[in-house]
Amino acid sequence: MANLIEINDLQMKRGERVTFEVQSLSIARGETLAVVGPNGAGKSTLLFALAGLLKPATGEIRFNGKPLNQWDALEYRRKIAFVFQAPLLMDMTVEQNVALGLKFRSTPIEETRARVRKWMKYLDIDSLAKRRASQLSGGEAQRVSLARAFVLEPELLLLDEPFSALDPPTRAKLLEDLSALLSKDNLTAVFVTHNLNEAAQMSHQVAVILDGKVRQIGPPREIKAKPADEAVAAFLHEMPQ
Amino acid sequence: MVPFLPYTQKMLFDSEVLQVTLLSLQVSAIATIISLLIGLPCGTWLALGNFRGRSFLLSIINTGMALPPVVVGLVVAMLLWRSGPLGGLRLIYTPIAIIIAQTIIAAPVVTGLTAAALEALDPRLQQQLLGLGASRGQMVWYLWREARLPLLAALMAGFGSVISEVGASMMVGGNIRGQTRVLTTAIVLETSKGEFGIALALSTLLLILTYLINLGLTLIQQKGAGR
Numbered sequence: 001m002a003n004l005i006e007i008n009d010l011q012m013k014r015g016e017r018v019t020f021e022v023q024s025l026s027i028a029r030g031e032t033l034a035v036v037g038p039n040g041a042g043k044s045t046l047l048f049a050l051a052g053l054l055k056p057a058t059g060e061i062r063f064n065g066k067p068l069n070q071w072d073a074l075e076y077r078r079k080i081a082f083v084f085q086a087p088l089l090m091d092m093t094v095e096q097n098v099a100l101g102l103k104f105r106s107t108p109i110e111e112t113r114a115r116v117r118k119w120m121k122y123l124d125i126d127s128l129a130k131r132r133a134s135q136l137s138g139g140e141a142q143r144v145s146l147a148r149a150f151v152l153e154p155e156l157l158l159l160d161e162p163f164s165a166l167d168p169p170t171r172a173k174l175l176e177d178l179s180a181l182l183s184k185d186n187l188t189a190v191f192v193t194h195n196l197n198e199a200a201q202m203s204h205q206v207a208v209i210l211d212g213k214v215r216q217i218g219p220p221r222e223i224k225a226k227p228a229d230e231a232v233a234a235f236l237h238e239m240p241q
Numbered sequence: 242m243v244p245f246l247p248y249t250q251k252m253l254f255d256s257e258v259l260q261v262t263l264l265s266l267q268v269s270a271i272a273t274i275i276s277l278l279i280g281l282p283c284g285t286w287l288a289l290g291n292f293r294g295r296s297f298l299l300s301i302i303n304t305g306m307a308l309p310p311v312v313v314g315l316v317v318a319m320l321l322w323r324s325g326p327l328g329g330l331r332l333i334y335t336p337i338a339i340i341i342a343q344t345i346i347a348a349p350v351v352t353g354l355t356a357a358a359l360e361a362l363d364p365r366l367q368q369q370l371l372g373l374g375a376s377r378g379q380m381v382w383y384l385w386r387e388a389r390l391p392l393l394a395a396l397m398a399g400f401g402s403v404i405s406e407v408g409a410s411m412m413v414g415g416n417i418r419g420q421t422r423v424l425t426t427a428i429v430l431e432t433s434k435g436e437f438g439i440a441l442a443l444s445t446l447l448l449i450l451t452y453l454i455n456l457g458l459t460l461i462q463q464k465g466a467g468r
Contacts, residue, residue, distance in 0.1 A: 051372050074376050082372025088365055091387055100383075101373040148373065158372070 004029045004156060004188045005050065010059035012045050018057075020045040022214040025207065030186040034199035034220070037209035038235065043192045046209070047158045050190060051082050063156070078105055080156040081149035085164055087141035089133035094125060094144050097133055101152045119151040122181065139170035146174075150181060157182075157189040164194060175201060196224070196239045208232050248442035257419075262446065265423040268336050269404040272343035276351045276399050279344070281392075284355025285381055289367065299356060305349025310342070311408030317342040318412045334415040339423065342409035347399040354395030358388040393462040397455055404451055424450075 005027040012020040020042035027033050035043045048054040049061060052068055061068045068076060081101065089097050095116055102112045120126040123143045128136065136144065142162060149157060162178075163171045179202055182189055193199050199206050200220035208216045208223065216228035227233035252258040287299055319325050321333040321341075332338045362384060370380040385392060407425035414421035416430060424447045431440040 048368075051368075053368055053371060074374075077371060078374040080372070081374075082369065084365055084369055084372075086363070086365065088363060088369040090383065101375075104374045104376070104379050152374065 002029055003027065004064060006062040006065075008060055008062075010049065010061060011057045012042070012049055012054060013057040018212060020049070020209070020212045022046075025214060025217060027188060027190065027205075029188055031205065032182055032187075032189045032191055032203040034203035034206045035190060035192045035209060036194070036196065036199050036206060036235075036239065041209045042212040043209055044160055045212075047082070047160050047190060047192060050156070051080060051158055052076050078152075079154060080158060081152045081154040083145055083149045083157070083159045083162045085161045087133075087138075087145035089136075089141055089144055089148075091133060093129065094131050094133065094136070095120065095129040097144050098125075098147045098151055100148060105152075115151050115153075116147075119147045122150070123147040123177065139166055139174065142166060142174060146178065150185075153185070155188060157187055159189060159191045161192050161194065163198075178202070194239070196220075196236060200224070208235065210235060245438045245441035245445065248438045249445050252439075252442050252446060258443070258446070260419065261422050261424055261427050262450065264336060264421075265404065265425070265447075266450065268339045268410075268423060269343060269400060272340045272347055272403050273351075273396065273400040275340070275344045276347035276403075277396060279348045280351025280355055280395070280399070281385075283348075284352040284395075285359060285385075287352070288356040288359035289381070289384075299353075302349050302353045302356065306353045308346055308349060309408065310346055310406035310410075311412065313342050313345050314409035314412030317345065317409065321413060333413060334417060334421055336414070336421060338413040339410050339421060342413045343403035343406065346406060346409060347403045350402050351395050351399040354398055355392060358391035358395060359384055361391065362388055389465050390462050393458055393465070397458050400454065400458075401451065404447070404454075 003026040005025075007022055007025040009024075010020070010022050011018055035046060037043050045054065049056055052071075052073055055069075063071065063076065063079070090100065098116045098120055099112050102115065107115075117126065120129060123146055125140060125143045125147060128140060128144075133141065133144065142165075146162065159178075163174050166174065175198060181187070182202070191199070191202050193202070203220060205217060206220050206223045207214050208228075210231055215232050216223060223232075224236065227236055283302075287295065287302065317338065318333065320327045321330065321338055322328055323331075323333065332341070366384065366387065367380060370383055375383065405425065407429055410416075410421075410423050411426050411429065414423065414426065416422050416426040422430075424443055428440050428443045428447070431437075431443065
């Protein structure tokens, strides 16, 4: 399988402080990478770098074989979609929110309508189409946020702990739906989570980040069975299962 | 109690009062629109920018929100005075001079409140919009849309600051009958003549006008809030 993302000798800095570094990391097309690590370890920094919203201090990220700094920034951003921990919906109706990214891309109205309908149905929010974002529950709002990203049919989907603020039953249902959607459409995704079981359920590969460094990458089973060092083992032991 | 209601009724049909009222509205509306054209982009730049000296600039703008109109009037008058650096433009004692002074008064108000409105939004919203494929222009447009209620409040505050000021209009306009007399300067004149009834009637007219304009803007604002 060809790699969609290749990262080499990447270093991210805030001022003089190194916030994230990794020697080599690749994500194959159609694969989901789960990123686990404690708060402040650099997980979100990696996502922002992948989204092109933060510039690396050194090293490079390649998308489809071409370094990010050679992509037109807007063209690149329109190949990806970002889902944040908070739904961050706009003060408009559910269907207008879902259509937002397509509007940015000047997608024809008929196509927009069809895609919005399709994804609202997949995410079970079609009955909420005319409701304003401010009237939604937390779970509903996060479904809208997912639909808003999926409707773009992006080449790369970036998910920054999208369900961490939800109650366990809602979270389990959404994870199940997200997992099905990712495998159904053979999407490439990076999924940041705090939960090892979630990581195992969602991903082909897991990257463990501690203190701004990627300490281990591998299939979930291997990570669980053979932690690379004591720090990784201790972290995995403390993680919610 | 000074009887002013009969004056108010009479004034509604007085051509001179009508001319003064229209000039007040015209001058303040133009100054507010120019302030919006300056304040909206400048306030956005201050709110979203990340550059050295940003806090200093914001503090200057916030100070500018409290600029005394009479001081603005004095400075603009000195600039536009015949012997002043811009005297050749022959703008002193014209409605344009009042518009210039009122724009200087309203622009910091619109700029400061625009910056505050955008800073009150969730800072991640910018990244979320970019992460959904918005261009910079689209991002700014949708942030304005999201902050439309406080932005309309900024517009109302800008208009309120100029329709009600008297110091600048008096100094750069000169309160010339039929040319630069606006409602506020007319009120000052009538008061100085001891014509309290007329002054109160003009004040009532000014209040009613300001109320009607703000009512219109408030209705637009509340419609935007979905209430």
